[in-house]
Amino acid sequence: MRGTVLYAPRDVRLEQRDDPKITEPTDAIIRMTATCVCGSDLWDYRGINPVTQPTPMGHEYCGIVEEVGSDVHSIKPGQFVIGSFFASDNTCPHCQAGFQSSCQHREPIQGAQAEWLRVPLAGGTLVATSGQPDDDLIPSLLTLSDVMGTGWFAAVAARVQPGMTVAVVGDGAVGLLGVLSAARIGAARIIAMSRHQPRQKLACEFGATDIITERGDEGVAAIKDLTDGIGADAVLECVGTAESMTQALRSARPGGFVGYVGVPHGVNLPGEELFYSHVGLLGGPAPVRHFLPELIDLVCNREINPGKVFDLTLPLDQVAEGYRAMDERRAIKALLRP
Amino acid sequence: MRGTVLYAPRDVRLEQRDDPKITEPTDAIIRMTATCVCGSDLWDYRGINPVTQPTPMGHEYCGIVEEVGSDVHSIKPGQFVIGSFFASDNTCPHCQAGFQSSCQHREPIQGAQAEWLRVPLAGGTLVATSGQPDDDLIPSLLTLSDVMGTGWFAAVAARVQPGMTVAVVGDGAVGLLGVLSAARIGAARIIAMSRHQPRQKLACEFGATDIITERGDEGVAAIKDLTDGIGADAVLECVGTAESMTQALRSARPGGFVGYVGVPHGVNLPGEELFYSHVGLLGGPAPVRHFLPELIDLVCNREINPGKVFDLTLPLDQVAEGYRAMDERRAIKALLRP
Numbered sequence: 001m002r003g004t005v006l007y008a009p010r011d012v013r014l015e016q017r018d019d020p021k022i023t024e025p026t027d028a029i030i031r032m033t034a035t036c037v038c039g040s041d042l043w044d045y046r047g048i049n050p051v052t053q054p055t056p057m058g059h060e061y062c063g064i065v066e067e068v069g070s071d072v073h074s075i076k077p078g079q080f081v082i083g084s085f086f087a088s089d090n091t092c093p094h095c096q097a098g099f100q101s102s103c104q105h106r107e108p109i110q111g112a113q114a115e116w117l118r119v120p121l122a123g124g125t126l127v128a129t130s131g132q133p134d135d136d137l138i139p140s141l142l143t144l145s146d147v148m149g150t151g152w153f154a155a156v157a158a159r160v161q162p163g164m165t166v167a168v169v170g171d172g173a174v175g176l177l178g179v180l181s182a183a184r185i186g187a188a189r190i191i192a193m194s195r196h197q198p199r200q201k202l203a204c205e206f207g208a209t210d211i212i213t214e215r216g217d218e219g220v221a222a223i224k225d226l227t228d229g230i231g232a233d234a235v236l237e238c239v240g241t242a243e244s245m246t247q248a249l250r251s252a253r254p255g256g257f258v259g260y261v262g263v264p265h266g267v268n269l270p271g272e273e274l275f276y277s278h279v280g281l282l283g284g285p286a287p288v289r290h291f292l293p294e295l296i297d298l299v300c301n302r303e304i305n306p307g308k309v310f311d312l313t314l315p316l317d318q319v320a321e322g323y324r325a326m327d328e329r330r331a332i333k334a335l336l337r338p
Numbered sequence: 339m340r341g342t343v344l345y346a347p348r349d350v351r352l353e354q355r356d357d358p359k360i361t362e363p364t365d366a367i368i369r370m371t372a373t374c375v376c377g378s379d380l381w382d383y384r385g386i387n388p389v390t391q392p393t394p395m396g397h398e399y400c401g402i403v404e405e406v407g408s409d410v411h412s413i414k415p416g417q418f419v420i421g422s423f424f425a426s427d428n429t430c431p432h433c434q435a436g437f438q439s440s441c442q443h444r445e446p447i448q449g450a451q452a453e454w455l456r457v458p459l460a461g462g463t464l465v466a467t468s469g470q471p472d473d474d475l476i477p478s479l480l481t482l483s484d485v486m487g488t489g490w491f492a493a494v495a496a497r498v499q500p501g502m503t504v505a506v507v508g509d510g511a512v513g514l515l516g517v518l519s520a521a522r523i524g525a526a527r528i529i530a531m532s533r534h535q536p537r538q539k540l541a542c543e544f545g546a547t548d549i550i551t552e553r554g555d556e557g558v559a560a561i562k563d564l565t566d567g568i569g570a571d572a573v574l575e576c577v578g579t580a581e582s583m584t585q586a587l588r589s590a591r592p593g594g595f596v597g598y599v600g601v602p603h604g605v606n607l608p609g610e611e612l613f614y615s616h617v618g619l620l621g622g623p624a625p626v627r628h629f630l631p632e633l634i635d636l637v638c639n640r641e642i643n644p645g646k647v648f649d650l651t652l653p654l655d656q657v658a659e660g661y662r663a664m665d666e667r668r669a670i671k672a673l674l675r676p
Contacts, residue, residue: 093568094592102592102616104567157618229442230431245609254432254440254622264609271583271605275598278440280495280620284592284613 002338003114004057004319009047010327012057012320017111020118025071026089028122030081033063034142035112036310037322037334038085039172040263045323048265058113059085060145062138065126066116072123079128082296083119084289085109085146090124100124100289113319115338127292129300139307139335140299143177147333148295148306149288150261151177151238155185156291157282158234158259162186167223168208169248170238171199173309173333174261176206178236183207184304187234191226193219193247199332202308216243220250232256237283242267254278261286310335340676341452342395342657347385350395350661352654355449358456363409364427366460368419371401372480373450374648375660375672376423377510378601383661386603396451397423398483400476403464404454410461417466420634421457422627423447423484428462438462438627451657453676465630467638477645477673478637481515485671486633486644487626488599489515489576493523494629495620496572496597500524505561506546507586508576509537511647511671512599514544516574521545522642525572529564531557531585537670540646554581558588570594575621580605592616599624648673 003017020029035058043049044057062082065075075081088095088103095103107120119125133141140148151174160166166182168175171194182190183206192203195213203211212222223232231253237245240262248258249269260283274281298304312331314322315338322334341355358367373396381387382395400420403413413419426433426441433441445458457463471479478486489512498504504520506513509532520528521544530541533551541549550560561570569591575583578600586596587607598621612619636642650669652660653676660672 093566097591097593099592099616228431242609253435254437255435257620260613264613267609269607269609269612271580271602271607274607274619275602275622278437278620278622280618281612282595282616282618284616 001115002316003111006044006051006055006057008051010045012045012323014317014319017056017114020116022067022069023118024120025069026121026123027069028065028072028075028119028126029067030061030063030117030119031066032061032112032115032117032338033080034138035336035338036060036142037326037336038146039174041323042327043263043265045327056111058111059109060142060147061109061112061117062142062145068122074123075126075128080132081126081128082141082144082292083126084149084292086285087119087121087125088289089121090289095124098287098290100287101285113316113336115316125289127296129296133300137299139310140305141296142335143306143309144288144292144295144299146288147173147309148177149291150174150286152181152291152295153286153288154178154236154238154259154261155181156259158236158257160185160187160234163188164233165189165191165227166234166236167191167193167232167251168236168238169193169244170262171196171203172238175236175238176202176309176332177306178238179203179208180206180304180306182236191223191232196329202332205308216247219247223251234259238262240264240267245269249274249277249279252279256280257282259283309333313337339453340654341449344382344389344393344395346389348383350383350658352657355394355452358454360405360407361456362458363407364459364461365407366403366410366413366457366464367405368399368401368455368457369404370399370450370453370455370676372476373674374398374480375664375674376484377512379661380665381601383665394449396449397447398480398485399447399450399455400480400483406460412461413464413466418470419464419466420479420482420630421464422487422630424623425457425459425463426627427459428627433462436625436628438625439623451654451674453654463627465634467634471638475637477648478643479634480673481644481647482626482630482633482637484626485511485647486515487629488512488624490519490629490633491624491626492516492574492576492597492599493519494597496574496595498523498525498572501526502571503527503529503565504572504574505529505531505570505589506574506576507531507582508600509534509541510576513574513576514540514647514670515644516576517541517546518544518642518644520574529561529570534667540670543646554585557585561589572597576600578602578605583607587612587615587617590617594618595620597621647671651675
């Protein structure tokens with residue numbers, strides 16, 4: 001089959017790879033309907049995470065079940081399924097607590113930017129739609145595999161409640177879907193922090209009521225200005241740098257929460273400042289498996305349309321252009337069709 | 339009047355000071371019934387927080403209202419009152435949100451280890467008991483001014499719920515009252531981390547079900563052993579050092595919360611570890627004003643007896659011995675009677 005491999009910074013190739021096979025009785029093989037490039041793939045692509053060997057890329061996926069191992073009973077061949085970017089058994093204590101991305105048996109998904117994918121712990125990881133979804137829903141269903149589930153988790157972790165004022169730091173696909181999530185939960189005011197006009201526009205389509213273009217201390221001051229000096233009730237941190245985390249923490253009111261889903265790079269939180277801020281913090285790799293049933297329903301009932309974040313659709317052959325377009329911020333997010 | 343002043347590390351004196359006077363119409367003057375030495379006073383006493391000038395000490399207090407300013411209407415002379423270690427107006431947005439210790443007009447209380455005390459923002463800060471309390475309740479009522487309210491906040495911030503497994507890091511008075519708080523809320527299992535026999539005993543009286551004497555990584559391993567490798571549902575961090583915070587964070591399960599109330603000294607939280615741990619964090623100076631009405635009821639109905647943390651009672655004259663006894667860990671907490 002054809003699959004995507006990263007060889008070195010900015011050297012990503014589609015090449016012939018072995019077809020995946022069932023290796024454990026808990027595996028499933030799916031035929032990819034759509035996959036995509038993740039913002040977190042860019043950490044590798046840019047060489048910020050070192051690339052020490054040729055690495056199969058991609059962890060967002062949806063498609064048709066081709067084959068299941070002998071211990072997989074909850075899904076069957078022919079079903080359309082979506083799964084999380086971490087495989088999880090969905091039965092261990094951490095899964096039961098709703099933190100499937102900390103599953104005691106979790107395994108990262110790798111190599112999803114390909115025609116076929118082996119999914120470990122398939123019974124716990126994959127959720128089937130009822131029937132074959134309409135083709136126009138595919139992009140939105142694909143987002144549930146990571147980016148939408150991650151934006152949703154940011155909102156849940158930040159304890160967004162109806163009527164709240166919510167700030168979103170980061171205008172990548174996760175941040176934009178954090179806006180959508182906050183709007184869906186019922187936030188009264190959603191402040192998107194973005195200086196890119198097409199992203200501002202999409203943020204507004206997703207429910208943002210205010211746009212702030214300033215960053216850092218100026219961005220914090222702008223949030224305070226908009227909130228009578230109080231700060232936001234909830235802040236979604238969707239970047240992962242020291243600057244964005246500081247901005248998020250300082251934008252929240254005392255008693256407010258920061259839900260952070262940007263993978264931290266070089267982030268150290270000063271204990272004393274955090275203490276006196278009274279700002280709470282919860283984040284991590286999103287347990288998207290936990291949210292899949294609810295979010296699949298919302299998409300299939302056409303109540304949310306997170307697939308709008310894909311502003312570039314390419315055949316899988318052009319995966320390298322997908323990476324380039326996102327790296328250069330010409331695209332928010334690139335969908336790939338095998 | 340007589341009041342306590344810290345001149346230099348380990349040089350604390352009771353001396354004649356001016357009687358406090360109403361200086362703002364929102365002030366009240368109270369005649370101290372009981373006051374005490376706080377664990378946080380030891381940061382100054384030990385010179386860890388630099389002492390740059392003679393400093394009036396003490397921020398825990400209860401007593402009889404002597405006089406109120408013209409803008410104080412919720413309390414009146416003759417009433418027995420307890421107040422927080424931060425004065426707050428109890429009306430600003432942060433107070434309304436239950437974070438009175440972040441009040442937009444907050445003022446620290448200073449000089450409570452004395453015969454009289456001026457309390458700013460008295461209407462917002464002080465809560466009266468219904469009638470004069472029995473004398474044997476005074477120690478417990480005094481704890482509500484800080485130490486018990488702080489232990490309670492640690493439990494609330496850690497989201498302790500009935501049936502949970504709770505770990506408490508720190509066997510000072512706050513940690514011990516964190517145990518009491520978790521027990522009162524209904525935790526099923528409370529693991530106190532202590533290597534001091536008298537403190538272990540009091541922890542058990544307050545509701546601890548398990549004692550762990552190990553610290554650091556060994557302490558974390560012991561918690562994991564007690565919880566089938568899962569970790570505690572909630573952890574109360576009641577020390578404030580880098581070691582204790584690390585221990586607390588590593589003792590919690592994914593999705594668990596650390597409620598931290600030890601004032602951080604040299605604490606920096608590594609963002610990446612926190613991210614992958616899925617552990618949530620909320621803390622800060624406890625908004626004890628928020629909890630005062632509820633906790634006063636519990637004490638006056640004799641449902642909790644937090645005053646047991648006072649294992650040393652001295653006349654105010656011997657305040658220096660109170661500091662010494664706590665510094666040398668001969669006493670858990672010293673109550674002072676003017």
